[in-house]
Amino acid sequence: MPIQILDDPFVLSAVLAALLPLLAAGILTGCIGGMIGIRAAGCAIALAFIIAHLSILGWPPLPPRSSLQKLVYIALIGLLLGIVLDFLIDRVPVRPVAVVWPGVILAWLGWQQLLGLELLDLARLVLLWFAGAFVFDRLLALRAAEIIAPTMALVAGIGMSAIAMIGNAASLSQLAAAAAAATGGFLLWNWPKQRYPFSMAALFGAASALFGVGATIVLFTRASSLALAILLGIFAASSMRARLPLADRPVWGPIAFGVAAAIPMLLAVTAAFFVALGSTD
Numbered sequence: 645m646p647i648q649i650l651d652d653p654f655v656l657s658a659v660l661a662a663l664l665p666l667l668a669a670g671i672l673t674g675c676i677g678g679m680i681g682i683r684a685a686g687c688a689i690a691l692a693f694i695i696a697h698l699s700i701l702g703w704p705p706l707p708p709r710s711s712l713q714k715l716v717y718i719a720l721i722g723l724l725l726g727i728v729l730d731f732l733i734d735r736v737p738v739r740p741v742a743v744v745w746p747g748v749i750l751a752w753l754g755w756q757q758l759l760g761l762e763l764l765d766l767a768r769l770v771l772l773w774f775a776g777a778f779v780f781d782r783l784l785a786l787r788a789a790e791i792i793a794p795t796m797a798l799v800a801g802i803g804m805s806a807i808a809m810i811g812n813a814a815s816l817s818q819l820a821a822a823a824a825a826a827t828g829g830f831l832l833w834n835w836p837k838q839r840y841p842f843s844m845a846a847l848f849g850a851a852s853a854l855f856g857v858g859a860t861i862v863l864f865t866r867a868s869s870l871a872l873a874i875l876l877g878i879f880a881a882s883s884m885r886a887r888l889p890l891a892d893r894p895v896w897g898p899i900a901f902g903v904a905a906a907i908p909m910l911l912a913v914t915a916a917f918f919v920a921l922g923s924t925d
Contacts, residue, residue: 685833685840689794689826690723690849696822700815711753711860712815715853718749722852726845733844742784745848746776749856754863768869772862775876776855782879783851787842791834791898794842796878796905797850798827803875803909804858807916811867816857823853835898866923871916877908 697716704713725745729738750769751758757765779800787793801824808817827850833839840846858875861867881904 686830686843686846687723687727687849689830689846690719690726690853692826692829693719693819693823693849693853694723696826697819700818700822711864712819714753715819715856715860718752718856719849719853722856723845723849725852726843726848729844729848738784738844739781742780743777745852746780746855747773749776749852750859753856753859757863768862772859775873776859778876779855779879780847780851782882783842783847786882787847791831791838791842792882792901793847794827794831794834794850795898795902796882797854798824798831799902799905799909800824800875800878801827801854803878803912804854804861804872806913807871807875808857808861808865808867810871810913810916810920811861811865813861813865813867816861816865816867820854820857820861823850823857826850826853868916868919870919871912874908874912874915877911878905881905881908 694716697719701712701716704716706717708714708717722745725741729736729741750772754765754769754772757769783793783796786796801820805817805820805824808814808820830840830846830850858872862869862872881901884904
C-alpha cells in the first residue's frame with residue numbers, strides 16, 4: 645500500500661517538493677556559509693517548486709506556449725528578482741516592486757484577455773492584480789514575524805490545491821500542492837526554532853509560484869473564483885495574530901496561527917464544493 649501511494653503522481657510531486665527544501669537549504673547554507681548562505685536557504689522553496697513542476701509537466705519550451713508552461717518561468721524569475729532584492733535590500737524600495745510584479749505576471753498570463761479589451765476580462769485582471777498586491781504586501785509585512793509569512797503561504801497552497809481539484813484542474817492542483825509542500829519543507833527547518841529568515845528570495849519565489857498558479861486557475865479553469873477570493877482571508881487573518889492564544893510562544897504561536905488561518909481555508913474549500921455541486925445540478 646505505501647508503494648502504491650507513492651506511485652500516484654500527485655503524492656510523488658508533493659513529497660518531492662517537501663523533501664527538496666530540506667536538502668537544498670542545508671546544502672546551500674553549508675556550501676556558501678555566513679549570512680549569505682543563511683539567506684540563500686530561502687531559494688530552496690522556488691527551486692523545489694520548479695523541480696516539482698518539471699517532474700509533473702516536463703521541461704517547457706522557450707518561449708512557453710501555454711499558461712501551465714509559463715508557471716515554471718514565473719517562479720524562476722520571481723526567485724531571481726528576490727535574490728537581487730536581497731542584495732539591494734537597503735538601497736531599493738521593495739514595496740513598489742511587490743505591487744508591480746503581480747501585474748507583470750498577469751499581463752503575461754492573460755495577455756489575450758488584456759488585448760481583447762472586454763470589460764469583464766479587464767475587471768477580472770484588475771481584481772486579480774489587487775489580490776496579488778495584497779498577498780505580497782501581507783507577506784512582506786510579516787516576513788520577520790517568526791514563521792508567520794511562510795505559514796500563510798503553506799495554508800493558502802493547500803486550499804488552492806483542493807479548490808483546483810474540485811474544479812477539475814488536476815495539473816494546477818498538483819502545482820499548488822507542490823508550492824505548499826515546498827513551503828512546508830522550508831518550515832520544517834524553522835520549527836520549533838527559526839534557523840533561516842524568510843528572505844526576499846524565499847518570499848518572491850514562493851509568492852510568485854503561488855500567485856501564478858492561482859491566477860491561472862481563475863483565468864483558465866472553471867474552478868470557483870469565489871472560493872479563491874475567500875482564500876485571501878488567510879492573509880487578512882494576520883491582523884488577529886497577536887490576539888491568539890499562545891501567540892507570544894515561539895513554539896506554539898505559529899501553530900495557533902496556522903489553525904486560525906485554516907478557518908478561511910476550510911470555508912473556501914467548502915464554498916468550492918457547493919459551487920461545483922450547484923453547477924453539476
